Amino acid sequence: MKLQRLFAGLLAGALLLGSANAAEIAILNVSYDPTRELYQDFNAAFSRYWQGKTGDTVKVNASHGGSGKQARSVIDGIDADVVTLALAYDIDAIADRGILPLDWQKRLPNNAAPYTSTIVFLVRKGNPKAIKDWSDLSKPGVAIVTPNPKTSGGARWNYLAAWAYALKQSGGSEAKAREFVGQIYGNVKVLDSGARGSTTTFVERGIGDVLIAWENEAYLAIKELGPDKFEIVTPSLSILAEPPVSVVDKVVDKRATRKVAQAYLEYLYSPEGQDIAARHYYRPRDARIAAKYARQFGKVNLVTIDDTFGGWRNAQKTHFSDGGIFDQLYVPGGKR
Amino acid sequence: MASLRRFSPLPGFGLAMGYTLVYLAIIVVIPLTAVGAKTFTLGWDAFWAAVSSPRVVASYQLSFGASLLAAGINVVFGLIFAWVLVRYRFPGKGLVDSLVDLPFALPTAVAGIALATIYSQNGPVGKLLEPLGVEIAYTPKGVLLALVFIGLPFVVRTVQPVLADLEKEVEEAAAGLGASRWQTFCKIILPHIAPALLTGFAMAFARAVGEYGSVIFIAGNVPMVSEITPLMIITKLEQYDYAGATAVASVMLIISFVLLLIINGLQGWMQNRYARGA
Amino acid sequence: MSASIALHAGSLERQETASTREPAWVRVVLVSVALTFFSVFLLLPLGTVFAEGLRKGWGAYFDAMVNPDAWSAIKLTLLVAVIAVPLNLVFGLAASWAIAKFEFRGKRVLITLIDLPFSVSPVISGLIYVLMFGAQGWFGPWFYEHDIKIIFAVPGIVLATIFVTFPFVARELIPLMEAQGSEEEEAAVVLGASGWQVFRYTTLPNIKWGLLYGVILCNARAMGEFGAVSVVSGHIRGQTNTMPLHVEILYNEYNYAAAFAVASLLAVLAIITLGLKTLVERQTRRQLQDIDTPSGE
Numbered sequence: 075m076k077l078q079r080l081f082a083g084l085l086a087g088a089l090l091l092g093s094a095n096a097a098e099i100a101i102l103n104v105s106y107d108p109t110r111e112l113y114q115d116f117n118a119a120f121s122r123y124w125q126g127k128t129g130d131t132v133k134v135n136a137s138h139g140g141s142g143k144q145a146r147s148v149i150d151g152i153d154a155d156v157v158t159l160a161l162a163y164d165i166d167a168i169a170d171r172g173i174l175p176l177d178w179q180k181r182l183p184n185n186a187a188p189y190t191s192t193i194v195f196l197v198r199k200g201n202p203k204a205i206k207d208w209s210d211l212s213k214p215g216v217a218i219v220t221p222n223p224k225t226s227g228g229a230r231w232n233y234l235a236a237w238a239y240a241l242k243q244s245g246g247s248e249a250k251a252r253e254f255v256g257q258i259y260g261n262v263k264v265l266d267s268g269a270r271g272s273t274t275t276f277v278e279r280g281i282g283d284v285l286i287a288w289e290n291e292a293y294l295a296i297k298e299l300g301p302d303k304f305e306i307v308t309p310s311l312s313i314l315a316e317p318p319v320s321v322v323d324k325v326v327d328k329r330a331t332r333k334v335a336q337a338y339l340e341y342l343y344s345p346e347g348q349d350i351a352a353r354h355y356y357r358p359r360d361a362r363i364a365a366k367y368a369r370q371f372g373k374v375n376l377v378t379i380d381d382t383f384g385g386w387r388n389a390q391k392t393h394f395s396d397g398g399i400f401d402q403l404y405v406p407g408g409k410r
Numbered sequence: 411m412a413s414l415r416r417f418s419p420l421p422g423f424g425l426a427m428g429y430t431l432v433y434l435a436i437i438v439v440i441p442l443t444a445v446g447a448k449t450f451t452l453g454w455d456a457f458w459a460a461v462s463s464p465r466v467v468a469s470y471q472l473s474f475g476a477s478l479l480a481a482g483i484n485v486v487f488g489l490i491f492a493w494v495l496v497r498y499r500f501p502g503k504g505l506v507d508s509l510v511d512l513p514f515a516l517p518t519a520v521a522g523i524a525l526a527t528i529y530s531q532n533g534p535v536g537k538l539l540e541p542l543g544v545e546i547a548y549t550p551k552g553v554l555l556a557l558v559f560i561g562l563p564f565v566v567r568t569v570q571p572v573l574a575d576l577e578k579e580v581e582e583a584a585a586g587l588g589a590s591r592w593q594t595f596c597k598i599i600l601p602h603i604a605p606a607l608l609t610g611f612a613m614a615f616a617r618a619v620g621e622y623g624s625v626i627f628i629a630g631n632v633p634m635v636s637e638i639t640p641l642m643i644i645t646k647l648e649q650y651d652y653a654g655a656t657a658v659a660s661v662m663l664i665i666s667f668v669l670l671l672i673i674n675g676l677q678g679w680m681q682n683r684y685a686r687g688a
Numbered sequence: 689m690s691a692s693i694a695l696h697a698g699s700l701e702r703q704e705t706a707s708t709r710e711p712a713w714v715r716v717v718l719v720s721v722a723l724t725f726f727s728v729f730l731l732l733p734l735g736t737v738f739a740e741g742l743r744k745g746w747g748a749y750f751d752a753m754v755n756p757d758a759w760s761a762i763k764l765t766l767l768v769a770v771i772a773v774p775l776n777l778v779f780g781l782a783a784s785w786a787i788a789k790f791e792f793r794g795k796r797v798l799i800t801l802i803d804l805p806f807s808v809s810p811v812i813s814g815l816i817y818v819l820m821f822g823a824q825g826w827f828g829p830w831f832y833e834h835d836i837k838i839i840f841a842v843p844g845i846v847l848a849t850i851f852v853t854f855p856f857v858a859r860e861l862i863p864l865m866e867a868q869g870s871e872e873e874e875a876a877v878v879l880g881a882s883g884w885q886v887f888r889y890t891t892l893p894n895i896k897w898g899l900l901y902g903v904i905l906c907n908a909r910a911m912g913e914f915g916a917v918s919v920v921s922g923h924i925r926g927q928t929n930t931m932p933l934h935v936e937i938l939y940n941e942y943n944y945a946a947a948f949a950v951a952s953l954l955a956v957l958a959i960i961t962l963g964l965k966t967l968v969e970r971q972t973r974r975q976l977q978d979i980d981t982p983s984g985e
Contacts, residue, residue: 401463517935
């Protein structure tokens with residue numbers, strides 16, 4: 075009886091304390107295009123989790139756009155507490171301006187990428203052009219839709235996956251890869267400025283035979299826009315796309331939101347966070363969740379950016395900077 | 411300030427002029443200088459490299475070429491519009507007259523999405539053109555189409571009032587002297603409305619060169635083929651190349667300024683020639 | 689700019705005699721060309737916006753409107769217009785008073801500078817404010833330290849909107865005031881009226897329709913601007929998205945019907961604007977005729 079009373083008192087006290095201290099916090103997650111649906115669910119889950127844990131109400135605001143554009147907003151001073159972008163290079167660019175530390179990728183497990191994805195093909199039902207692998211994309215008469223690697227983060231993964239494939243074939247070399255990728259981009263019909271634009275072009279406008287896309291984006295397109303109209307083709311080899319996340323130190327220190335921002339990102343690694351990611355067709359890191367959703371994802375040989383391209387900074391400089399290999403592919407007289 | 415102007419008995423010049431200059435400086439001049447200042451951080455060689463790389467040059471060709479062509483198309487159709495609106499009666503005329511300005515009032519993004527929907531190969535018009543082997547959306551033709559759309563009101567609205575003010579007696583006199591209708595049009599009417607057509611052309615052109623929102627949805631954005639110059643600015647920004655972006659921007663700004671000086675010169679010329687006589 | 693001339697347009701019609709009329713077939717051809725072009729280029733896009741918006745039925749259409757994010761976008765768009773339009777109105781009055789009523793050197797350059805925002809690419813219009821107020825920009829660090837947000841917040845969106853709508857009121861009033869001359873005002877001054885009285889009782893009644901016309905055009909652009917606002921907005925859902933940006937977001941979420949539903953609301957605003965404009969045009973024309981006739985110029 076006494077114990078019960080004590081408990082009740084404690085509980086009431088805790089509630090009182092809780093409600094006295096319960097604050098309303100708002101944090102801003104600046105993210106890239108294909109994560110809209112993922113973070114809509116995740117933000118709601120995190121708010122519940124955080125309220126249960128601390129009693130505070132947290133509202134997570136969201137901003138989505140092309141990964142490079144979003145990084146630029148952070149550089150130009152948008153008050154992002156966390157960034158969740160398409161590739162490490164974009165967060166590197168933020169770090170270069172001293173807004174967060176250069177070793178940001180070491181602060182969270184798995185290269186600071188709580189979920190991964192890869193690059194697959196979306197084709198029209200029945201696969202009329204019989205597209206099975208990257209080599210089928212370089213054949214004449216195949217019309218490809220993919221975003222522009224200069225303006226879209228996802229598109230850079232697409233490009234590098236094709237490059238890696240050519241490199242890993244028997245007798246593969248830099249020169250062969252360049253020719254192969256040149257042939258593929260010679261077949262590209264529309265280069266939208268973002269991943270979402272490409273999906274719309276392919277799905278809604280009926281342009282092209284194949285869309286090179288994020289795996290999660292391809293599944294989402296099928297789910298939202300017609301399982302009876304499209305199918306996914308997983309190539310024999312693709313790239314391990316790691317969309318990384320980070321706390322933005324300069325902002326959280328100023329707004330005193332580090333604790334909740336940090337918890338927000340850590341929650342992505344929790345079983346609940348991993349489950350939500352998997353439900354939105356991202357490949358989870360957590361082995362148990364991965365096993366649960368194993369049947370959802372195609373089997374594919376994955377290469378990493380660090381092993382094949384020597385990291386993002388290198389890849390960016392060689393391939394995507396002005397005058398880099400991607401630009402050369404399009405210069406008249408260059409290999410097409 | 412007072413020494414700048416000739417005497418006038420009216421009050422308020424200092425206040426009005428002062429306010430105008432301050433507001434102009436804050437909103438327009440100082441921000442635009444920021445573009446110049448950022449560009450100067452580049453140095454001449456880097457500037458030249460940024461504004462003359464093959465992809466950027468190809469984008470000038472598309473942007474300026476398509477804008478010229480679009481403005482030309484608008485001159486022809488704008489003249490026809492102005493002509494039938496001023497001179498003929500036909501069903502739906504009131505509707506046509508008020509909706510000619512639609513491209514001006516409709517947000518450019520909405521126009522772009524709508525045009526892409528209509529002219530892509532599964533859209534209502536694209537579907538009809540596809541069997542003929544004509545593709546519009548996602549080719550340079552798509553860019554042209556969007557630019558024609560946004561430029562139409564400018565020619566119509568500059569030519570319409572001039573055509574309306576044209577005195578009938580002149581045409582009657584020409585007819586009385588035995589001129590055919592076509593001769594009258596070429597020798598009398600066309601010279602009269604030429605400055606207006608030219609002004610409309612220049613305005614449609616100026617607007618088209620910088621257009622972004624409506625074009626981006628319908629251009630294929632393929633390098634060297636269907637990338638417009640404003641997209642090159644965005645592309646450079648996405649690579650955190652602020653100075654390169656402002657370099658291309660300042661090239662466009664200078665062109666805009668020169669174009670406007672020409673337009674205003676033309677308008678001054680038109681006013682001197684016709685306004686008092688009208 | 690178009691506006692200044694468009695003023696006199698509208699359904700002006702002339703009485704034709706046989707000698708100034710084209711053969712019937714020419715008239716039919718010209719009208720058909722115009723109507724075809726009109727249908728394909730103007731009616732079809734407009735119709736498409738509504739048809740696509742209603743693709744999932746009226747229920748979905750209204751759901752798209754009452755969605756909280758859509759509401760906040762509508763409110764933000766109205767707020768921005770309510771701030772930007774009056775500021776440009778005051779500027780337009782001051783600029784046209786100085787330019788039309790007085791002679792001074794450098795007038796053409798001043799007019800060209802006022803026109804400049806019209807032909808500056810919207811992309812650049814947004815970029816300039818990032819260069820000014822961005823964290824890496826000229827004044828950005830100072831504002832950051834003082835915790836004042838310009839870009840990625842309402843002030844930046846307002847600034848970009850003011851920039852793109854800058855010329856409209858001024859360009860509307862300058863030719864109108866020039867055409868009216870300053871004799872009436874000078875007479876009022878001679879009769880002992882104060883500056884404010886001259887403006888209030890002599891000038892304002894003469895320019896009120898032209899002024900309204902400029903405001904309508906200015907407002908249409910303010911509510912519909914996409915490119916420039918997109919650069920400075922930051923796209924924070926429910927906070928810094930205007931209606932055109934909200935359309936883009938819905939479109940990017942594969943929510944095509946809702947995107948076109950919100951777009952159709954913008955189209956309705958455009959049509960209302962054009963309707964108002966037609967009305968104002970009639971009034972202005974009447975006013976211009978009143979001026980032209982007695983002065984005998």
